[in-house]
Amino acid sequence: MQDFRMDTFLTVCKYMNYTKAAKELNLTQPAVSQHIHFLEQTYGVELFAHNGKRMELTRAGEILKRSALTMKHDEFHMQEKMRHAAGDVQNYAFGATLSVAEFMITEDLERFILNHPESHIRVEVANTKELLMKLDAGELDFAIIEGEFPKDEYEYLLYSQEEYVAAGNKKIAERFRGASIKDLFTERIILREPGSGTREILENELKRRGLQVSDFANLTEIGNIGVIQKMLQAGLGVTFFYQATIKGKEELQVIRLNDFKLRHDIMFIYRKNSIFEKDYRQIYEEFRENGKMDKEGKFQK
The missing domain is CATH 1.10.10.10 (Winged helix-like DNA-binding domain superfamily/Winged helix DNA-binding domain)
Structure with missing residues (x-):
């Protein structure tokens, strides 16, 4: 204790x-x-x-x-494991950023659930900053995030690499095809709220170029990707997010800029030096399993 x-x-x-x-x-x-x-x-x-x-x-x-933060996290996790040791139910609590939860882990999570039918699984969806706070407090075992984090405090494993693109409706995508990122400054930029991983990627890239979000004609901030998609379809502006976000949406297209090509790492993280590191790595490997499922919903190794 x-x-x-x-x-x-x-x-x-x-x-x-x-x-x-x-x-x-x-x-x-x-x-x-x-x-x-x-x-x-x-x-x-x-x-x-x-x-x-x-x-x-x-x-x-x-x-x-x-x-101390790692010890606090491990003590909370240990209490949970002890509490459920007598039963058959295993508890898993992890976090994911909004884009990750909606567009990147659904199939992996589905396979994990099929492999652990008796388990209680809790997934918290929030921005990177909030998830880091919950990890530190011991409320989450691990998180799959897109935003920046202090690498000296967390162990991290590459979960996937995702294309990060400019996007708009068909008309806007065609108008700016082959243009530069500065050409988009005449448009309204529609972004997630401050603190979201998706927004931080753009802010960091603009900063690297000596630019900033305020260089766009107008700014609209919305904490819901579905609403952002509808605003883009209506031609109300442009945005930057993962290409996976518009997969299957014919009304939205990637704006092929001549000076913007970016891939971003999605990371699986947990507290550094955790005594449960072996457990987290095993979960990571199971999430990233690429094998097919058999008729009973189990992985074929």
């Missing part, structure tokens, strides 16, 4: 403020200070430093934070 002072440490990391941490933990500020002092004495290092009025983690504090 993780020491209660470690929870205090993680809460201080969350706010970088003793007063706010004390309020969330329902403790006095001196008690929070005592908990941090105890940890610093135990490990023989300083965990926090002050840069002017700003509080920040030391390098030792960063190491402890990463380790």
Whole structure:
């Protein structure tokens, strides 16, 4: 069981403020200070430093934070495994970003469910930032994401590579065929909400070119891919997302730009140094199994 002072440490990391941490933990500020002092004495290092009025983690504090988050996650997972050890039901909880959940893992998930008919499987769909928070809190075992993440805190395996394209209705796709990305700046850009992996890819690519989303004539933000697709069909603008998103939709087409060709890695991630790493890798291999199913719904190896 993780020491209660470690929870205090993680809460201080969350706010970088003793007063706010004390309020969330329902403790006095001196008690929070005592908990941090105890940890610093135990490990023989300083965990926090002050840069002017700003509080920040030391390098030792960063190491402890990463380790503490993994331990917290593993303890939660261990409790779940112990709780269900006596029964036949296995619990799986994982996250996926919206584009991944809707367009990239449905067949893999279907095969996984057929192979584990007695299991309880919970899939949470959210943007990358929210999923990372749930992983750290122990609410999820692993996640399949498209957005950026700190690679020093998570183990990661390549799940797939997806074409990332500009898209619009047939008329717009034809008008801008062979054009440059700057030529699209005359159009309204329709994007997911800030924090979504699909949007981050475009923002990072534009930044690399010295450009930004505000260079487009107008911006519309919508947190639902289906609605974005309908707006594109109506000719209300252009967007950038995965080519898989418009598969089978004849009304929408890729805008073939002369200076934009991008593939993006979809990653399977879990907390680094987890004691359950073997379990997660086994799930990854089963998700990525390319064999055919037999009549009973099992994989043919």
